[in-house]
Structures are given as C-alpha cells and as structure tokens.
Amino acid sequence: MRDVAVVGVGMTKFGKFLERSLKDLAGEAVRGALESAGIDKSRIEVAVVGNATAGLITGQEMIRGQVVLRELGIGGIPVINTENACASSSTAFHLGWLYVASGLYDVALVVGMEKLTHEDKRRSFQAIGAAVDVEWAQQVAARAREARKAEEERGPSFQEGAGEKRSMFMDFYAVWARRYMERSGATKEDFARVAAKNLYHGSLNPKAQYGGEYTIEDILNAPLVVEPLTRPMCSPISDGAAAAILVPASRAREFTSKPVFVRASVLVSGRDRGQDEPGVTEEAARLAYERAGVGPKELDVLEVHDASAPAELIIYEELGLCGQGEGPALIRSGHTRLGGRQPVNTSGGLIAKGHPIGATGVAQACEIFWQLRGEAGDRQVEGAKVGLTENGGGMIRGEAAALAVHIFSV
Amino acid sequence: MRDVAVVGVGMTKFGKFLERSLKDLAGEAVRGALESAGIDKSRIEVAVVGNATAGLITGQEMIRGQVVLRELGIGGIPVINTENACASSSTAFHLGWLYVASGLYDVALVVGMEKLTHEDKRRSFQAIGAAVDVEWAQQVAARAREARKAEEERGPSFQEGAGEKRSMFMDFYAVWARRYMERSGATKEDFARVAAKNLYHGSLNPKAQYGGEYTIEDILNAPLVVEPLTRPMCSPISDGAAAAILVPASRAREFTSKPVFVRASVLVSGRDRGQDEPGVTEEAARLAYERAGVGPKELDVLEVHDASAPAELIIYEELGLCGQGEGPALIRSGHTRLGGRQPVNTSGGLIAKGHPIGATGVAQACEIFWQLRGEAGDRQVEGAKVGLTENGGGMIRGEAAALAVHIFSV
Numbered sequence: 001m002r003d004v005a006v007v008g009v010g011m012t013k014f015g016k017f018l019e020r021s022l023k024d025l026a027g028e029a030v031r032g033a034l035e036s037a038g039i040d041k042s043r044i045e046v047a048v049v050g051n052a053t054a055g056l057i058t059g060q061e062m063i064r065g066q067v068v069l070r071e072l073g074i075g076g077i078p079v080i081n082t083e084n085a086c087a088s089s090s091t092a093f094h095l096g097w098l099y100v101a102s103g104l105y106d107v108a109l110v111v112g113m114e115k116l117t118h119e120d121k122r123r124s125f126q127a128i129g130a131a132v133d134v135e136w137a138q139q140v141a142a143r144a145r146e147a148r149k150a151e152e153e154r155g156p157s158f159q160e161g162a163g164e165k166r167s168m169f170m171d172f173y174a175v176w177a178r179r180y181m182e183r184s185g186a187t188k189e190d191f192a193r194v195a196a197k198n199l200y201h202g203s204l205n206p207k208a209q210y211g212g213e214y215t216i217e218d219i220l221n222a223p224l225v226v227e228p229l230t231r232p233m234c235s236p237i238s239d240g241a242a243a244a245i246l247v248p249a250s251r252a253r254e255f256t257s258k259p260v261f262v263r264a265s266v267l268v269s270g271r272d273r274g275q276d277e278p279g280v281t282e283e284a285a286r287l288a289y290e291r292a293g294v295g296p297k298e299l300d301v302l303e304v305h306d307a308s309a310p311a312e313l314i315i316y317e318e319l320g321l322c323g324q325g326e327g328p329a330l331i332r333s334g335h336t337r338l339g340g341r342q343p344v345n346t347s348g349g350l351i352a353k354g355h356p357i358g359a360t361g362v363a364q365a366c367e368i369f370w371q372l373r374g375e376a377g378d379r380q381v382e383g384a385k386v387g388l389t390e391n392g393g394g395m396i397r398g399e400a401a402a403l404a405v406h407i408f409s410v
Numbered sequence: 411m412r413d414v415a416v417v418g419v420g421m422t423k424f425g426k427f428l429e430r431s432l433k434d435l436a437g438e439a440v441r442g443a444l445e446s447a448g449i450d451k452s453r454i455e456v457a458v459v460g461n462a463t464a465g466l467i468t469g470q471e472m473i474r475g476q477v478v479l480r481e482l483g484i485g486g487i488p489v490i491n492t493e494n495a496c497a498s499s500s501t502a503f504h505l506g507w508l509y510v511a512s513g514l515y516d517v518a519l520v521v522g523m524e525k526l527t528h529e530d531k532r533r534s535f536q537a538i539g540a541a542v543d544v545e546w547a548q549q550v551a552a553r554a555r556e557a558r559k560a561e562e563e564r565g566p567s568f569q570e571g572a573g574e575k576r577s578m579f580m581d582f583y584a585v586w587a588r589r590y591m592e593r594s595g596a597t598k599e600d601f602a603r604v605a606a607k608n609l610y611h612g613s614l615n616p617k618a619q620y621g622g623e624y625t626i627e628d629i630l631n632a633p634l635v636v637e638p639l640t641r642p643m644c645s646p647i648s649d650g651a652a653a654a655i656l657v658p659a660s661r662a663r664e665f666t667s668k669p670v671f672v673r674a675s676v677l678v679s680g681r682d683r684g685q686d687e688p689g690v691t692e693e694a695a696r697l698a699y700e701r702a703g704v705g706p707k708e709l710d711v712l713e714v715h716d717a718s719a720p721a722e723l724i725i726y727e728e729l730g731l732c733g734q735g736e737g738p739a740l741i742r743s744g745h746t747r748l749g750g751r752q753p754v755n756t757s758g759g760l761i762a763k764g765h766p767i768g769a770t771g772v773a774q775a776c777e778i779f780w781q782l783r784g785e786a787g788d789r790q791v792e793g794a795k796v797g798l799t800e801n802g803g804g805m806i807r808g809e810a811a812a813l814a815v816h817i818f819s820v
Contacts, residue, residue: 075681271485
C-alpha cells in the first residue's frame with residue numbers, strides 16, 4: 001500500500017447555527033480544503049462524507065454527501081456516505097486514506113459535517129441517543145422506570161432528563177467517571193482541571209465554540225449536568241463541518257511544500273472481552289503505534305475524544321501517555337497543557353471547540369495538520385513533528401462501537 | 411492492487427416480514443455466508459454494512475452494523491456503515507472489495523440489510539422518499555401544489571398519492587417511461603413483457619417475494635400505479651438481507667474449490683451533463699468493461715436495477731446489450747429471458763425477487779455467484795462464465811446519486 005499525505009484542510013467555526021444548513025456548513029469546509037490544497041474541485045476523484053444525525057435533524061436520511069456536494073458542483077465521482085456515530089468522519093477519513101493508499105484514486109476529499117441544533121432542543125439529545133442499540137436502550141429505560149433500583153446494578157442510570165434534557169451519553173460518562181475516581185483517586189477537581197485547560201485552549205482558537213480562562217472553582221460551581229459532571233465538563237451541542245484532501249505521499253509536493261503524512265489509520269470496534277483484556281482504545285492505539293513505528297512518548301500534540309472531562313484522563317492512560325491510575329497526576333503536572341511536553345486538545349477539544357458529532361473526526365485532523373505545519377497561531381506547539389487523533393463513536397455493551405486512531409507526522 | 415474473489419454468500423428470502431427484526435434478517439444472511447464460505451465468524455477481519463432506512467423504520471439511526479453484528483458475536487474489527495439509498499449494499503460490496511484489493515485485510519464481510527415494511531404503510535413510502543434532495547423535493551411539491559401546471563414542465567408529477575400511497579420514485583419512473591416510449595417506440599406491452607419475464611424468473615427462485623406465469627394481458631390489466639405503470643411493473647416494498655465473504659483471489663482456494671472472481675468494482679455518481687454526454691449508467695459500465703477487460707457481448711447473465719419495468723429496457727441500452735432504441739426489440743426477441751443468449755434478472759429482479767433497498771446490491775451479487783457456480787437450480791443459465799450487476803441509488807437532478815457496476819467471472 002502507498003503512503004498517504006494530507007495536503008489541504010478546511011473547517012467552519014463550530015457553534016450553534018440554527019439558521020445555517022448542512023449544505024452551507026459543508027460547502028464552507030470543502031471550499032476551505034480546496035483552497036488550502038490549491039486545487040480546483042474538478043481534481044477530486046472520490047469523496048467520503050461522514051455524518052450521523054441529518055436524518056433525524058433535517059430529514060435528509062439518504063445520499064447526504066451527494067446532496068451537499070452537487071450543490072458545490074461536485075459529481076460524477078464515487079461518493080461514499082458513512083456513519084459511525086461520533087466517529088463518523090474519522091471513519092470517512094480512514095476510507096479516504098484507504099482509497100489513496102490502495103492506489104485506486106489519487107485525490108480524495110473527506111468531509112465531516114453535522115447540524116445538531118434543532119428548534120426543539122430535545123431533538124438534539126434524542127438524536128445523539130440513537131448511537132446505541134436502541135432496542136436495548138428502550139428495554140433498559142423501561143426496566144429502570146419500573147424497578148427504580150440503584151443504577152450501578154444495571155449500568156447507566158437513565159435518571160430523569162437523560163435523553164431529553166441532556167444526551168444519554170452523559171449518564172454513561174458519569175458512571176464511568178465515578179468508577180474511574182474509585183480506581184485512580186481522581187477527584188472532581190481533576191475533571192475541572194481538564195475542562196479549564198481545554199477552555200483555555202479554546203480561547204486561543206478562533207474556530208472554537210467556547211473558550212476562556214476559568215478557575216477550578218468556576219468549573220465546579222457551574223450547573224450540574226449529572227453527578228459528578230458540571231456543564232463545562234461536558235461537550236456541547238454544536239453545528240459545523242470539516243474537510244481534508246488526501247493524495248499519495250509521492251505526489252504531495254505537487255500540491256504543497258508542507259504535506260502532513262498519515263503514518264497510521266486504524267479503525268476498530270468494541271467486542272466482548274475478559275476482565276484483563278485491553279479495551280478498544282488501547283487496542284486501536286497499539287495497532288496505530290505498530291503501523292506508524294512510533295510510541296506514545298514521541299507524540300508532540302494530540303486531539304482526543306473528551307466528550308466529557310473524565311474521559312480525557314482515561315484516554316491518557318489508554319494511549320500510554322502515562323501508566324494506569326496516573327491520569328490525575330498527569331493533568332495536575334501541566335504535561336498536557338499548552339507549554340507542557342505533550343499538549344492535548346490544543347483546539348479546545350470537544351469540550352471547548354465543540355462537538356458537531358459527525359464533523360469531529362476530520363476536525364481533529366485539521367488541528368493536527370495546522371499544528372504540524374506551524375500554522376496554529378496563538379496555540380502553536382513549538383516544533384511539533386508528530387501528532388495523534390483519537391475519536392470514539394457510539395456505544396454497545398459499555399464500549400465504543402467505533403474507535404479510530406490516526407497518527408500524523410511531517 | 412490485488413484480485414479479489416467471493417468465496418461465500420447468504421441471503422434471506424425477500425418478502426414482507428413485519429414480525430422479523432433487522433438483527434434477525436441480517437443474522438440469517440451472515441450465517442449463510444459464513445456457512446457457504448466454510449469459515450467461523452472469528453475469521454472476519456473487516457465488515458461493511460449497507461442499509462438505507464433503519465433510522466426511519468426502526469429508529470436505529472446510528473451504528474446499525476455494530477448492533478446487528480454484535481448480536482452474532484462479531485466485534486473488535488472495523489465496522490463501516492454505509493448508505494447510498496437503493497445502492498447502499500453495492501457500495502458496501504465495493505468497499506469490502508477495496509479493503510481486500512488494497513491488501514489491508516484478507517477476509518471481508520459485506521452485508522446489505524433492509525427492513526422496509528412498517529405497520530403504517532405510508533412510512534415505507536416516505537422512507538424511500540428520503541433518497542432525493544429532500545429540501546428540493548419539498549420545494550417541488552410546494553410548487554406543484556400551488557401551480558397545478560403540467561408535470562412535464564417541471565419534471566416529476568408528484569400527483570396525489572406520490573410519497574404516501576406509492577413511492578415518489580414511481581412518479582419519476584413514469585416520466586422516464588413516457589419519454590422512453592417517445593424516443594424508442596416502446597409500448598406498454600413491452601413493459602409488461604419485462605414484468606412477465608421477471609415474474610416467471612421469480613417463480614423459479616425460492617427466495618423471491620413474487621413469481622408466477624403471467625400473460626401480457628394479466629400485467630396490463632393489473633391496478634394502475636401511475637400511468638403507464640401497473641402494479642406488477644413496479645418493485646414492491648420488501649424486507650430482507652444478503653451477505654458475502656470476500657478474500658484475495660490468490661487465497662480463494664483455501665476457502666472453496668469454486669471461487670467467483672470480482673473482475674471490476676465501479677461506483678460513480680450523477681453529475682451535470684451536456685445533452686450528448688453519456689449518463690451515469692453508461693459511464694459506470696464503460697469503466698467496468700475497461701477494468702474487467704470484457705465487453706457487453708461476453709456477459710452470460712446479468713442482474714440489473716429494474717425498480718420499474720421500463721428501467722430494464724433503458725438499462726439494456728445503457729449497458730450496451732443493444733443499440734439505442736433497440737430495447738423493445740431485445741425484450742420481444744426473448745434474448746434476455748431464461749433460455750435466451752443473455753438472461754437478465756434470473757433471480758426475478760427487483761420486480762419479482764423484491765427490493766429491500768439496502769439489501770439489493772449484495773443480493774444481486776449472490777445471484778451471480780450462484781449462477782457462475784452452477785448452483786442456481788431451476789433458473790440456471792447453462793455454462794455461465796461471466797456475470798454483471800448494475801445497481802442504482804437515490805436521485806439528484808434526474809440522475810442516480812449512486813450507480814454501481816460489478817463484473818464477475820469464474
């Protein structure tokens with residue numbers, strides 16, 4: 001298989017844009033990527049489009065990619081529509097990489113796009129709730145309503161409000177956070193540290209939905225979503241789109257003097273495991289390190305799936321940035337903050353940049369692209385040469401249904 | 411890139427199975443494919459799942475593949491969910507082929523699955539209606555309601571009933587049928603001949619939804635759907651699933667003594683064209699013939715997208731089975747009927763076998779697999795060595811949003 005390079009990216013600002021259509025958002029991202037790569041749209045040979053909720057939010061259940069691309073005058077080429085919940089567009093990126101790596105096509109466009117806001121706010125939360133086995137979720141919810149037993153006995157709590165006043169996923173994250181506190185000694189303050197770091201990073205990113213300098217107390221005193229998570233510890237409802245252009249590494253210099261190389265593109269899914277077997281993120285990271293020939297210590301900058309603040313600490317451990325139970329010490333040390341040795345989520349991450357779920361994967365790649373090219377402005381990691389993205393999607397039996405890890409270098 | 415072979419297939423009977431779940435249907439197809447390939451599920455290295463309407467029919471908007479595969483104990487591997495309307499699973503097949511052809515994985519499972527029946531029959535038609543630009547469709551419908559002008563002036567008619575009492579697509583097909591009658595001299599009797607042929611073929615296929623020996627008069631006297639289409643000229647609402655196992659051609663004999671080789675896997679989409687430029691089907695066929703190194707005259711058996719009977723005649727011309735305007739003569743001659751030189755839709759096609767839209771592409775591949783291995787029972791085409799599948803999906807600006815052509819040989 002051939003080596004692959006990213007030669008252009010584009011993305012919208014993330015935020016709540018009730019008045020903007022998916023065509024409008026995706027159009028801006030695609031035009032940005034074409035401009036960044038310095039090519040005309042006629043050069044695109046294949047397009048892979050990731051989206052998760054258009055069917056539920058806009059009614060465009062099918063051929064979502066074709067609908068937005070034809071609006072831009074892009075047609076004739078193969079268009080793949082792919083969905084993997086919050087990992088929809090890292091899956092699109094992976095398929096774009098595969099098309100180029102295989103030798104079948106030379107110029108691939110990958111797009112992640114999501115319009116998640118809806119006039120009826122409950123609709124957004126309900127849409128996200130489709131990222132589980134819905135038959136199972138209905139059964140769990142019915143049992144929870146009937147028996148009112150302690151949530152730990154049957155997994156997620158589905159307390160009043162789950163799936164309507166907030167994403168059902170925050171109830172999952174709350175359970176995992178409490179378990180993580182028990183096994184690692186992490187405190188609510190540690191989760192607040194993650195949120196404060198990412199909001200600070202977001203304040204340096206013009207495309208981020210939120211950002212600012214907050215104290216630990218500010219975060220802890222914010223409204224509670226579900227114990228132990230306060231609102232700034234949770235990724236928001238967002239709209240946005242991101243796009244990238246992939247070509248063979250051997251041809252990259254035809255497009256740009258500063259290509260970013262894809263060193264590994266790994267996608268896995270959850271499975272039934274024994275107690276001591278590695279989880280889905282560890283498995284994806286292991287494969288990615290092996291394929292890229294780099295280890296966690298060599299990473300200069302990372303974008304990871306901080307859908308909630310505790311998740312980021314767990315991911316530190318799963319990616320091998322630190323040992324088991326050492327996540328709290330790592331965040332306290334400043335190691336993952338801008339200025340530290342391995343900054344994580346310099347874009348603001350899902351918490352501050354925003355989380356338009358089907359756009360997140362490609363948006364992570366955009367941030368790494370800018371960082372490795374030295375184009376990240378006020379949030380630049382000096383001398384960054386190697387970057388990693390980690391993006392999870394959906395949930396079945398307590399594990400991510402899809403987990404993608406990509407490693408990039410210059 | 412490597413050559414790829416199909417070493418096992420499985421499919422359910424197609425029909426209306428209100429009581430069966432998507433998990434149940436997909437499970438039967440996947441187990442059938444594994445049994446056919448003689449392998450355990452643990453051998454699968456990647457899975458690509460095509461589906462179009464689960465979000466609208468069952469509420470499973472996301473991670474549809476993971477949900478059905480975990481039920482079968484399949485996890486850990488990459489799972490790609492893909493949608494391209496009625497071409498969803500030929501797109502899945504194409505991606506499975508790409509994974510193996512690229513060298514990334516050696517054993518790919520591809521699945522097409524659809525549960526289209528719903529207690530509220532209108533829901534099924536509305537679901538199919540999402541395979542266009544829905545924003546555009548709403549505007550067209552609004553204009554049609556307001557102005558009540560002649561349908562030809564603005565394309566499809568959207569007469570009373572479209573999208574509720576029947577799929578909106580039958581209104582498109584009716585317009586195309588009338589245009590085709592004008593340019594080729596085709597008659598309603600010719601369309602009835604297609605339906606009668608496919609229903610006869612369906613009567614020989616135990617997995618077909620419908621079948622029987624009907625006269626031209628039977629077909630013409632059936633209830634009208636929309637002029638000139640009577641009910642047996644239109645593909646029905648169906649449920650079903652199909653699956654296939656793909657491996658490198660070089661390893662095929664490890665799995666079976668009768669591999670079927672994929673000679674070409676082509677996917678394209680509609681684009682804006684001049685009056686004399688080839689359409690999307692001609693373009694896909696041209697690329698497929700070129701990549702496979704075979705021409706239309708060498709095909710022994712074909713499965714094509716007869717969503718309506720007139721479409722089959724148009725496809726004869728687009729695939730080069732005959733010249734322009736010669737579709738009516740070809741069907742009258744018996745050339746495409748079992749016993750003729752190039753039987754088309756021996757399975758019964760979409761009209762008789764049924765059209766569970768996201769399952770259709772892989773189901774077409776199943777029929778060609780059985781035909782080329784000499785396992786098609788009463789509908790066997792003697793000595794068939796080369797087969798083709800053609801599968802279209804969705805519609806934008808009067809053309810298929812996705813069009814896949816595959817060529818197979820033994």
